Amino acid sequence: MTRPTQTVALPVRLWRLTRLSLHVLGGLWQVLTRFQRLPAAQRHAVQRAWSEKLLRTLNIHLRVHGQPPTALYPANTLLVANHVSWLDIFALNSVTLTRFVAKSEIRRWPLIGTLVTRAGTLYIERGNRRDAARINQHMAKAMQDGDCIGLFPEGTTSDGRNLLPFKASLFDAAARAGATVQPVTLRFVNADGSISQAASYVGDTTLLQSIWRLASARGQVVELHYGQPLSGQQRTRFELCAHAEQEIAAGLQPGERAPLRAAEAATVEA
Numbered sequence: 001m002t003r004p005t006q007t008v009a010l011p012v013r014l015w016r017l018t019r020l021s022l023h024v025l026g027g028l029w030q031v032l033t034r035f036q037r038l039p040a041a042q043r044h045a046v047q048r049a050w051s052e053k054l055l056r057t058l059n060i061h062l063r064v065h066g067q068p069p070t071a072l073y074p075a076n077t078l079l080v081a082n083h084v085s086w087l088d089i090f091a092l093n094s095v096t097l098t099r100f101v102a103k104s105e106i107r108r109w110p111l112i113g114t115l116v117t118r119a120g121t122l123y124i125e126r127g128n129r130r131d132a133a134r135i136n137q138h139m140a141k142a143m144q145d146g147d148c149i150g151l152f153p154e155g156t157t158s159d160g161r162n163l164l165p166f167k168a169s170l171f172d173a174a175a176r177a178g179a180t181v182q183p184v185t186l187r188f189v190n191a192d193g194s195i196s197q198a199a200s201y202v203g204d205t206t207l208l209q210s211i212w213r214l215a216s217a218r219g220q221v222v223e224l225h226y227g228q229p230l231s232g233q234q235r236t237r238f239e240l241c242a243h244a245e246q247e248i249a250a251g252l253q254p255g256e257r258a259p260l261r262a263a264e265a266a267t268v269e270a
Helices: 010-032 040-057 088-093 104-108 112-118 131-144 169-177 207-216 237-251 262-266
Strands: 060-066 077-081 099-103 122-124 148-151 180-190 220-226
Touching (some): 010 040, 010 112, 010 207, 040 060, 040 088, 077 088, 077 131, 077 169, 077 237, 088 220, 099 104, 099 131, 104 112, 104 122, 122 131, 148 169, 169 180, 169 237, 180 237
Parallel strands (some): 060 220, 077 180, 099 122
8 A cells, every 4th residue: 555655844854864965975985995994794884884874864764574694794695675766775784784786877876886886786787688697607606705695686676566577587696606595575664554655766766856755754664574585506596586576575465564553653753
């Protein structure tokens, strides 16, 4: 169910945008100076803390369902999720730190492009079918070396209500590496549990328009539903893709999840 998103007063929007700008600039300073010199464990902690603060800055509350991997940075894992917003990466990184596969255009985004590139993002040329073979090799080696790689197999963003067809091509990396495929469903909802469109980054929406909508929205919640993982050993890319798609589609249904309690809802500020 979708309902109009309630908005906050103009001064609150401007305050959030000011804090967001300072947070992004602070993150940029970190990645351009000391970040690469830190030990891996400290880099992971910095990335997680930065993502958590980004959500708080926009007053987006995080709710986790299911069982996430026990490690912050699970080795030899392909984390697979539906794609709603540019915020997806940061919401997921606040729980399970991941190197994402993203379209090459993101590398050219102001500030954010530099941040995600320095965080180890792998880029793919979406319009070039031959590039899938190259990125599969990079992904498989990275996972075998102990990385957690994130993938949005829809290939583009949706409005968050339904899934677009999954593309199986990049699941070949998990089959090659014998990696664990971990499905995760993202749902952006209002405080009453209805689907929120504030975070949706579809159609002709620009990045600045999306940021303004998020800064304007009242009572936003991002839900991460961790589905059943599946080992890539002795599996084909089509089997892995079908499993992930089924698990993520199931996570889009609220099912027996409890709505926000009255006390919890009261903490979702204007």
